[in-house]
Amino acid sequence: MGAIGGEELKQVEKEQKAQMAGAREERILVVVRLRPLSDKEIIANEVADWECINDNTILYRNTLREGSTFPSAYTFGTDRVFRGDCLTKQVYEEGAKEVAVSVVNGINSTIFAYGQTSSGKTYTMTGITEYTVADIFDYINRERAFVLKFSAIEISNEAIRDLLSSENTQLKPRDDPERGLIVEKVIEEVLRDWNHLKELLSICEAQRKIGETSLNERSSRSHRIIRLTIESSAREFLGKENSTTLAASVNFVDLAGSEQASQSLSTEARLKEGCHINRSLLTLSTVIRKLSKGRQGHINYRDSKLTLILQPCLGGNARTAIICTLSPARSHVEQTRNTLLFACCAKEVATKAQVNVVMSDKALVKHLQREVARLESELKSPVPPPSNSDYAALLRRKDLQIQKARINYHPNQLEGDAWEDDYSASESSCLADSNRLDVHVGKFNSIHCSNTESGSNIEQPYHQPLNNHEDHSMSVSGQSLDETLGETADDPDEYCKEVQCIETEEPAGDYNSDSRGLPNGESEGTLALTLYGDGDGTDQEAMSTSMNGDREANHIQNGIAFDLLEQRLHHIQNTIYSFVSPDKSSPYPQLADLSSSRSLNLNRSLSCRADVMRGTSSHYADQKHFESTPPNGWEKIFPGRPHGYGKKFLLLNYGANNEVLSRNNSQSSLGSASIKSAVDEDITSIQSFVAGLKKQLANGQVQSTGLEVDEYERCRIGPNA
Numbered sequence: 158m159g160a161i162g163g164e165e166l167k168q169v170e171k172e173q174k175a176q177m178a179g180a181r182e183e184r185i186l187v188v189v190r191l192r193p194l195s196d197k198e199i200i201a202n203e204v205a206d207w208e209c210i211n212d213n214t215i216l217y218r219n220t221l222r223e224g225s226t227f228p229s230a231y232t233f234g235t236d237r238v239f240r241g242d243c244l245t246k247q248v249y250e251e252g253a254k255e256v257a258v259s260v261v262n263g264i265n266s267t268i269f270a271y272g273q274t275s276s277g278k279t280y281t282m283t284g285i286t287e288y289t290v291a292d293i294f295d296y297i298n299r300e301r302a303f304v305l306k307f308s309a310i311e312i313s314n315e316a317i318r319d320l321l322s323s324e325n326t327q328l329k330p331r332d333d334p335e336r337g338l339i340v341e342k343v344i345e346e347v348l349r350d351w352n353h354l355k356e357l358l359s360i361c362e363a364q365r366k367i368g369e370t371s372l373n374e375r376s377s378r379s380h381r382i383i384r385l386t387i388e389s390s391a392r393e394f395l396g397k398e399n400s401t402t403l404a405a406s407v408n409f410v411d412l413a414g415s416e417q418a419s420q421s422l423s424t425e426a427r428l429k430e431g432c433h434i435n436r437s438l439l440t441l442s443t444v445i446r447k448l449s450k451g452r453q454g455h456i457n458y459r460d461s462k463l464t465l466i467l468q469p470c471l472g473g474n475a476r477t478a479i480i481c482t483l484s485p486a487r488s489h490v491e492q493t494r495n496t497l498l499f500a501c502c503a504k505e506v507a508t509k510a511q512v513n514v515v516m517s518d519k520a521l522v523k524h525l526q527r528e529v530a531r532l533e534s535e536l537k538s539p540v541p542p543p544s545n546s547d548y549a550a551l552l553r554r555k556d557l558q559i560q561k562a563r564i565n566y567h568p569n570q571l572e573g574d575a576w577e578d579d580y581s582a583s584e585s586s587c588l589a590d591s592n593r594l595d596v597h598v599g600k601f602n603s604i605h606c607s608n609t610e611s612g613s614n615i616e617q618p619y620h621q622p623l624n625n626h627e628d629h630s631m632s633v634s635g636q637s638l639d640e641t642l643g644e645t646a647d648d649p650d651e652y653c654k655e656v657q658c659i660e661t662e663e664p665a666g667d668y669n670s671d672s673r674g675l676p677n678g679e680s681e682g683t684l685a686l687t688l689y690g691d692g693d694g695t696d697q698e699a700m701s702t703s704m705n706g707d708r709e710a711n712h713i714q715n716g717i718a719f720d721l722l723e724q725r726l727h728h729i730q731n732t733i734y735s736f737v738s739p740d741k742s743s744p745y746p747q748l749a750d751l752s753s754s755r756s757l758n759l760n761r762s763l764s765c766r767a768d769v770m771r772g773t774s775s776h777y778a779d780q781k782h783f784e785s786t787p788p789n790g791w792e793k794i795f796p797g798r799p800h801g802y803g804k805k806f807l808l809l810n811y812g813a814n815n816e817v818l819s820r821n822n823s824q825s826s827l828g829s830a831s832i833k834s835a836v837d838e839d840i841t842s843i844q845s846f847v848a849g850l851k852k853q854l855a856n857g858q859v860q861s862t863g864l865e866v867d868e869y870e871r872c873r874i875g876p877n878a
């Protein structure tokens with residue numbers, strides 16, 4: 158371990174930059190630990206079918222199952238396998254130490270124990286944690302000054318709890334702009350000495366959720382993460398302005414064990430826990446499996462709290478070792494194979510660890526001054542403002558997004574917000590066999606349907622000013638929570654934002670009263686076009702004059718806006734005519750027209766058509782047309798939208814009782830001819846509004862149309878927006 162400080166600051170910065178540019182990628186270290194047969198297994202006349210034949214290979218020796226298609230030997234190349242008679246000290250020294258103690262050099266590290274229930278995870282991790290801390294204390298007493306902080310959480314049934322707190326409060330993961338994903342309000346104890354550590358460990362043990370199953374009297378029913386955060390500085394530079402601190406964390410992760418319901422013979426409560434445990438382990442193995450294939454596509458970190466919190470350890474800024482624990486018993490052969498498959502996948506996963514340096518205040522100020530100077534020089538040569546063609550490109554991009562959302566939309570995905578992985582099945586089968594890597598089962602509640610990676614590459618440095626933990630948060634570096642929560646461009650919800658109704662500033666009640674007292678708009682649909690305007694148009698009443706500052710940025714400048722608006726009006730006019738025309742031979746005559754124009758119209762017309770047809774069928778729509786109308790599935794993607802909002806609705810409203818309602822109180826029910834005339838009236842008013850704006854623009858009275866790209870795109874046609 159080299160001392161860092163003073164003159165070395167520049168060197169550290171240089172190294173750090175180099176590391177940020179190309180942090181060292183290394184594969185997760187995987188070790189396999191076979192335990193001896195337990196007393197219980199010996200009494201049950203169990204046979205040990207597994208044997209470590211050398212330091213890298215474990216062999217299945219069951220002559221009765223010679224015809225099996227499963228491999229009988231698993232070799233781990235440079236990684237290690239440990240026989241049943243190996244001590245934990247040896248597993249630590251040869252399998253985990255190098256990774257664990259890199260934390261004192263400012264590198265985040267994580268040691269996992271993974272395996273079926275009763276295979277020896279807690280047994281192994283208890284030893285590994287103590288040996289690591291002993292080594293860290295040893296370093297402390299030598300060349301560098303350290304501050305060690307201890308924190309511990311457990312994840313049980315998807316709830317995060319502080320193991321150092323007597324309260325049962327659930328903790329929340331939160332995105333911190335500086336530190337990445339953190340768990341809020343975690344207690345961090347500054348470690349004083351060895352006895353203090355033992356005391357804290359026993360508190361954690363006492364607080365951790367355990368339960369009895371037939372396979373393990375003291376089975377861990379939660380995933381436990383103990384974290385040691387270490388800040389270190391070279392003694393000779395302590396307190397000096399140019400001192401530099403290394404800061405990193407080491408995580409000791411004792412996972413709850415996967416279990417087969419048939420084997421663990423658990424009570425109902427245990428079964429439920431087991432299901433949660435199996436689910437999160439399933440997500441972990443899915444993440445590992447996908448990462449092992451090279452991080453292409455979406456990595457489902459956020460499908461469980463476990464993977465969300467451990468994300469940096471799985472694919473980010475950390476060195477990671479996984480200890481896979483095995484029972485040699487014949488009765489557990491299937492689970493043992495699954496653990497070995499997990500191990501094989503895990504050793505293909507690479508992380509990129511970096512040295513995490515925290516600068517002193519003075520060094521930081523210097524660094525920031527340089528940054529300010531750089532930004533100032535950039536400001537002196539500003540980027541030219543976007544041109545009209547940029548806006549046109551933006552519109553085209555939005556069209557593509559909307560089209561894509563439509564293609565990606567499958568009603569089943571949205572019902573109940575459930576998302577199945579490519580190899581998922583039912584929850585009940587997850588209980589039966591959750592540990593399989595190849596045929597994993599499970600169905601997760603998920604708030605995304607994204608199919609692209611939500612940013613698994615976490616390559617930011619782990620700048621963590623650990624001496625400044627006002628909120629005592631447990632932090633892991635990585636991408637933003639928004640990203641991890643799947644707010645990617647491919648998320649249908651994201652697309653919905655693009656096409657859904659314009660937000661309102663008017664209470665729903667206003668609209669409802671306008672709609673002749675329809676009960677909360679409950680069964681009412683709205684066919685509406687909403688525009689914003691800041692000009693003195695002829696139909697000011699129908700146009701919202703509301704504008705806010707940041708919308709200004711999106712204004713479409715100059716004449717291009719008018720042309721596009723007129724085009725859009727033309728399409729809307731055609732669409733509405735085709736809705737109300739009784740003599741169409743095809744149920745979708747307007748689609749051909751619209752598909753060549755804005756896909757927004759196409760999407761929305763699919764959804765609103767059914768309702769318009771329903772709403773007006775007594776007047777003119779024949780039953781055949783109605784039946785062949787596509788289901789109104791799009792509406793499902795706007796759950797919980799309040800009724801009757803929107804700014805001022807220009808076109809028409811309709812009710813469930815086949816009455817078509819205009820926006821005016823004067824008419825309560827309209828036939829198709831009346832609809833046409835209402836539409837004409839509204840379109841005329843929009844056209845004169847545009848003409849008015851044009852005139853004002855020509856006279857230099859207004860700078861822009863006040864029409865926004867976003868709002869322009871979101872012109873809404875359809876019920877319950």
Ligand SMILES: Nc1ncnc2c1ncn2[C@@H]1O[C@H](COP(=O)(O)OP(=O)(O)OP(=O)(O)O)[C@@H](O)[C@H]1O
Nearest residue numbers: 192273274275276277278279280373376377413414
């Ligand atoms: N390598 C080993 N040598 C001797 N005994 C062991 C070894 N590994 C585990 N055991 C014993 O096996 C039993 C189960 O171990 P442990 O509780 O660590 O399993 P686990 O994988 O953590 O189980 P669970 O997932 O149910 O919590 C314990 O009694 C433990 O002492």
